[in-house]
Amino acid sequence: MSTVPLQDLRVALVHHWLVGMRGGERVLEAFCRIFPEADIYTLVSAPDAISDTIKQHRIITSWIQKLPRASQFYSHYLPLLPIAIEQFDLSSYDLVISSDAGVSKGVITPPETCHICYCHSPMRYAWSAYHTYLRAIESSWKRMLVPFFMNPLRGWDLASASRVDYFLANSQTVANRVAKYYRREAHVIFPPVAISSFSLADPTRHQFVAVGQLVPYKRFDLAIEAFNHLAYPLVIVGDGPEYSRLRRRAGANIRFLGRVSDAELRLALSQSRALVFPGEEDFGMVVVEAHACGRPVIALARGGALETVIPELNGILFADETVQSLTEAVHRFVAIESQFQPALIRETSARFDESRFNAEVIAFVSEKTEEHRHRFKVESRKWKPPNQDPQR
Numbered sequence: 001m002s003t004v005p006l007q008d009l010r011v012a013l014v015h016h017w018l019v020g021m022r023g024g025e026r027v028l029e030a031f032c033r034i035f036p037e038a039d040i041y042t043l044v045s046a047p048d049a050i051s052d053t054i055k056q057h058r059i060i061t062s063w064i065q066k067l068p069r070a071s072q073f074y075s076h077y078l079p080l081l082p083i084a085i086e087q088f089d090l091s092s093y094d095l096v097i098s099s100d101a102g103v104s105k106g107v108i109t110p111p112e113t114c115h116i117c118y119c120h121s122p123m124r125y126a127w128s129a130y131h132t133y134l135r136a137i138e139s140s141w142k143r144m145l146v147p148f149f150m151n152p153l154r155g156w157d158l159a160s161a162s163r164v165d166y167f168l169a170n171s172q173t174v175a176n177r178v179a180k181y182y183r184r185e186a187h188v189i190f191p192p193v194a195i196s197s198f199s200l201a202d203p204t205r206h207q208f209v210a211v212g213q214l215v216p217y218k219r220f221d222l223a224i225e226a227f228n229h230l231a232y233p234l235v236i237v238g239d240g241p242e243y244s245r246l247r248r249r250a251g252a253n254i255r256f257l258g259r260v261s262d263a264e265l266r267l268a269l270s271q272s273r274a275l276v277f278p279g280e281e282d283f284g285m286v287v288v289e290a291h292a293c294g295r296p297v298i299a300l301a302r303g304g305a306l307e308t309v310i311p312e313l314n315g316i317l318f319a320d321e322t323v324q325s326l327t328e329a330v331h332r333f334v335a336i337e338s339q340f341q342p343a344l345i346r347e348t349s350a351r352f353d354e355s356r357f358n359a360e361v362i363a364f365v366s367e368k369t370e371e372h373r374h375r376f377k378v379e380s381r382k383w384k385p386p387n388q389d390p391q392r
Helices: 023-034 070-085 130-136 140-161 172-182 220-230 243-249 262-270 285-292 303-307 323-339 342-347 354-376
Strands: 011-018 039-045 059-061 095-100 114-119 166-169 186-188 208-211 234-237 254-258 275-277 297-300 315-318
Touching: 011 023, 011 070, 023 095, 023 285, 023 354, 039 070, 070 140, 095 354, 114 354, 130 140, 140 172, 166 172, 166 354, 172 186, 172 303, 208 220, 208 262, 220 234, 220 243, 220 254, 220 323, 234 262, 243 254, 262 285, 275 285, 285 297, 285 342, 297 303, 297 323, 315 323
Parallel strands: 011 039, 011 095, 039 059, 095 114, 114 166, 166 186, 208 234, 208 275, 234 254, 275 297, 297 315
Antiparallel strands: none
């Protein structure tokens, strides 16, 4: 059976929600560039919060979009999300790529459609970070209720993993989680970073910086407690449900910038002494972005940081998820800060450039779609447009 060129495939991209531009959406952008004619399926979309690259594609949303304030409170509809994702009709596509950290992989496809899941992580709040999220719930009655709906959600999540033909993972850390929770093998392709958009610059301020969505598992609370004690200036970039709680705990030396533009983020990273990375991440694209600016990283020695941080060359690792361990790491960094060489640090980021991601994705998709066609003896089909109304 002859190989079908990728440009001839009818492709659908599935992403959980489009309400901002974080790491998962940057990966989706890269898929959009690889498959410029692909349609995008998502539970909820906020057009003003996403990039032009994504908006150029046909976007189909679920009925969750019509619920009250869905683009703001989508997480409150968590019990409904598995039902909604299964309603998308993807039967007219040759290839479905789900970008998943929750329910996206749960779409239902016919045997002749090849479904590849790029997994950012199995549901963190259900599996690897379950207890972290549970401890962060301040309301005692909500904390008591969570196990009763989380248990059936895990069952659905495990069942939906069997609908995927091939798994990709954004790091070996995530591949290990896929093996642990789903008992599936995942091929690792690191996420794309636009290295060329970052440049070397001498830090002009004496502040540290921490970047990310303010959610429990990222452990910004750890950074705040440590820097309250250290008294070094710390700038926190990002927003999220933990914003108010974290700000109440922060001392006068800690400043919150909220959500910033890409240009402002690049400036904050390049002007910092170091990036503080206090939680266990799936990969952590911001670590590579800091390295692309020539800035070292102080990171917890777990998760994706073990695949990007080289001790004494482009950063420092601390062993325990405690204030004391992070505080000691900052002191170690200050003691050897002059030894870090920005040009060498930037060189360590080169292997994560988007050009590498594109080449590896194209090679993987080409191999697996052909393997899938052979397995299910799929012949060419005529194009039938999906029967949904697009939203742009």
